[in-house]
Each structure stands twice: as C-alpha cells, then as structure tokens.
Amino acid sequence: MNGTDTAPVCSGCGAELQTLDAARPGYVPASALTRSPAVCQRCFRIKNYNEAATVAVDQDDYLRLLGGIAATRSLVVHIVDVFDFEGSLIGGLGRFVGNNPVLLAVNKVDLLPKAVNLNRIRNWVQQQAKLAGIRTVDVILFSAKRGLGMDKLIDAIERQRSGRDVYVVGATNAGKSTMINRLIRDYSDLDNEVTVSRYPGTTLGEIRIPLEDGASIVDTPGIVYPSRLTELVPRRILGALMPEKPIKPLVYQLNSGQTLFFGALARLDFAEGERQSFTVYAGAGVKVHRTKLERADALYEEHRGELLTPPTRDELADLPAWTRHSLRVPAGAAKDVYISGLGWIAVNGSGGALLDVHAPKGVKVLLRDALI
Structure with missing residues (x-):
C-alpha cells in the first residue's frame, strides 16, 4: 500500500492498511491483504492470540488523539519507563485528558538494583510528576515483563475507574504492549466478546478491548519521542x-x-x-x-x-x-x-x-x- 486516500482500512480498528512499516498503525503483511474482511496485524494478534503489538505515531498525530480523551469519561493509565523516566513521560498530559484521573504506572522496576528502596522511588516519581504538571490519583511501581506489582496495578485500575473506560497511553519502548497483554489475559472477557465483534477505533490505530461490565480498555499507539537515544x-x-x-x-x-x-x-x-x-x-x-x-x-x-x-x-x-x-x-x-x-x-x-x-x-x- 502507498497511503493513498483510496487505501482500505482495517475492519478491526479503522486504521488505514499499509504494508511498509510494521511499527506503524494499520500494518498488514502483503499476503494477508486478500483476506475478507481485511484486518491489521495488531487486531489479528489480539483477536487470535490475546497478544497486543506496539505501533507508533508521531507527536502531532498522538497529541490529536490525546485531545479526544478530554471529551470522554475515563481513567487514563500513563505507562512510563523508570529507566528512561523523563524520556517516556508525556509532557503536559493534563492539558489533553481534561478532568479524567491519571494513574501513573511506572514500569521496569525490576531493572533497578536489588537493594533499592521502592518507597523512595515512588516518592521521587510523585515529585517529578508534580514538577511536570501531571496530577496523579495514584502511582504504581511494577514490571510488566516479570509480572511484579501487576496485582496492585489491576487493583488500582479497578478502584479508580468506577466502571469507566481505561485509556492506556505511553511512549514506545515503555512496555505498554507487554502491560496490555497481561491485562488482556488477566482482566478482559476476550473469549466472549472480541471474537464476535469488531474492534471500534480510529485511523490512528486505537483499539478497544472489551471488559465484562461493558466498558473497554482502550489501547492507544505509542508516541515517538526523537529526544531519546533509543x-x-x-x-x-x-x-x-x-x-x-x-x-x-x-x-x-x-x-x-x-x-x-x-x-x-x-x-x-x-x-x-x-x-x-x-x-x-x-x-x-x-x-x-x-x-x-x-x-x-x-x-x-x-x-x-x-x-x-x-x-x-x-x-x-x-x-x-x-x-x-x-x-x-x-x-x-x-x-x-x-x-x-x-x-x-x-x-x-x-x-x-x-x-x-x-x-x-x-x-x-x-x-x-x-x-x-
């Protein structure tokens, strides 16, 4: 695909299908384009393997996506990487999400030296988030890869969302897709819901993962920050x-x-x-x-x-x-x-x-x- 206006869109998330870049929304292998309905690789993986894949968008597109969250009634879960905290923190997040509460989920704490005081780390994160203008309802330290603290994160999400949708936002390489995969396995009703319904979404690749109470986990693309060496x-x-x-x-x-x-x-x-x-x-x-x-x-x-x-x-x-x-x-x-x-x-x-x-x-x- 070449990105023209006539390009087909994913029947799952609505992203314009393309075959050039697996890290961008709407990617589909060329061999799968003939399938009907056409589904992007990320939707296919969620539906068939309970596995989400990271996609990325540039800052301008991502900020437009964030701006739409303010009009919703939802809980925003912001995934940040403790190893690259300032590089993965979305600056000015409060301006985009409106009055919706923000839960700051700090990933990769398993990478910190074993003798570190996690309470001190949590206090440091709260202070840095405050300096960045991000008001949080809670800060959870966890490791999506190791599963450490995931029970606390799930409990915090359930406690804070009060039946609302959950928007998961974050930068690329912060571990967002790994965390989403664990939520899919532990928290959503995929077997009963996803296999019989399309994934509503936007052309930016937003995907809704149904929950048992009718709300959804909304998986957004990862934002690319070129200010990171990675x-x-x-x-x-x-x-x-x-x-x-x-x-x-x-x-x-x-x-x-x-x-x-x-x-x-x-x-x-x-x-x-x-x-x-x-x-x-x-x-x-x-x-x-x-x-x-x-x-x-x-x-x-x-x-x-x-x-x-x-x-x-x-x-x-x-x-x-x-x-x-x-x-x-x-x-x-x-x-x-x-x-x-x-x-x-x-x-x-x-x-x-x-x-x-x-x-x-x-x-x-x-x-x-x-x-x-």
Whole structure:
C-alpha cells in the first residue's frame, strides 16, 4: 500500500492498511491483504492470540488523539519507563485528558538494583510528576515483563475507574504492549466478546478491548519521542541500551580534567570540582571508558566505533553530531546527570562540580534530583 486516500482500512480498528512499516498503525503483511474482511496485524494478534503489538505515531498525530480523551469519561493509565523516566513521560498530559484521573504506572522496576528502596522511588516519581504538571490519583511501581506489582496495578485500575473506560497511553519502548497483554489475559472477557465483534477505533490505530461490565480498555499507539537515544540508534544495538537484568552500578573516582565515554554514544567531562565519585547506571552493553579530558577529542576521533562502542564506525554515520550541555552541580546536592535512552550518572560528591555532557543533537540531557 502507498497511503493513498483510496487505501482500505482495517475492519478491526479503522486504521488505514499499509504494508511498509510494521511499527506503524494499520500494518498488514502483503499476503494477508486478500483476506475478507481485511484486518491489521495488531487486531489479528489480539483477536487470535490475546497478544497486543506496539505501533507508533508521531507527536502531532498522538497529541490529536490525546485531545479526544478530554471529551470522554475515563481513567487514563500513563505507562512510563523508570529507566528512561523523563524520556517516556508525556509532557503536559493534563492539558489533553481534561478532568479524567491519571494513574501513573511506572514500569521496569525490576531493572533497578536489588537493594533499592521502592518507597523512595515512588516518592521521587510523585515529585517529578508534580514538577511536570501531571496530577496523579495514584502511582504504581511494577514490571510488566516479570509480572511484579501487576496485582496492585489491576487493583488500582479497578478502584479508580468506577466502571469507566481505561485509556492506556505511553511512549514506545515503555512496555505498554507487554502491560496490555497481561491485562488482556488477566482482566478482559476476550473469549466472549472480541471474537464476535469488531474492534471500534480510529485511523490512528486505537483499539478497544472489551471488559465484562461493558466498558473497554482502550489501547492507544505509542508516541515517538526523537529526544531519546533509543529512537536514534540502529535497531541492532537497542539491546545494548535497554537492560534486560537489574542494573549493576559502576563507580568511578574522578579528578577534574577526566572524561567518561559511554561507547561512542555520549561522553561526560569533569571540567571543575574536587575529586569525587560518579556512579553510572546504564545497560551492560554500553562500554564505559575513562581517559584524560585533554586526550578525549583525539581518542574519540581515532577509536570511535572500535574501542569506543556501541555503535560501530559505520553506524555512527547515521547519528546526529554531538552537542555540548554544560551542567553545574550545586555543592551538597544529590543529583543525576540524565541522558535519555542511555541511563544516568549519579554525582556523589558534596563539593559541587561543573560538567560538560556531549550527546547526539536533540537527545534530552538534564540535571535532576537523584533517583537512587
């Protein structure tokens, strides 16, 4: 399909059918186009295998979709990734959902170091959401992949929705589809409902999954935020950036004038400050290399994509050039240097520091209150 006005639409969700991109709404293998009625791959999987697949839309389309939620009477469940919190948080969500309550579901807590205090994490999330202007009725920490905390999430949804529809919103790679799949298995009446009825929806790929009381779980597409490194790198190295097991922090004692490289994806320069420790929270596939600041530029030019990986030298050509972010850590403050999609670096010293962070242009880099 080429996306023309005459293209057929999915009889399940109403999305315009296309055969070019499995990550976009309405995807159908070319071999399935002759089926009648024509159904997109995501609807087919939900109906036949109780399995939802992630699709993605750009920000403008997604914001139009969000704007329609304000006119509904529903509960909004916002899935965020604790490993990439700021990168997966939908900014200004309250403007789009109106008076509908927002339940913040924080996924992938199984990736945090085992000794972490989850109550502290929950308090941190509440504070960060408040700073972002998101008013929440509850915050639930869970792992969709491991099933941890899913019972609490389901209880919170039932307690807060009061018979209303449930809109599930979130960014790509936040684990939304995995959570939806668990809700389908544990919470919906698919055998009695879905197999005999079409999935009402929109051309953006919204899908309604019926519940026993007549309401629905509304699965929306994942929003693409190009400010995350995971949206920019080649698909091959996503596994290196996105941890599968609990993060093992790496501690470095640095003097001013030293640099940490994170593969060839980013670097942190300790420009000014007393000797102090920096704790790196990143995926095990990201190789951290320490050097002197005075040698950093030459080292990058000579060894990027080889000693400094991922990515390879050939793959670097597809990434934007680096830009520099200067961050000043106040004395006595517990702060994280956050690089969206890569992880964060906790600054552990009490004497303050001036840091320069280099990352591909457009990637979100900021200083935040320490998560751990």
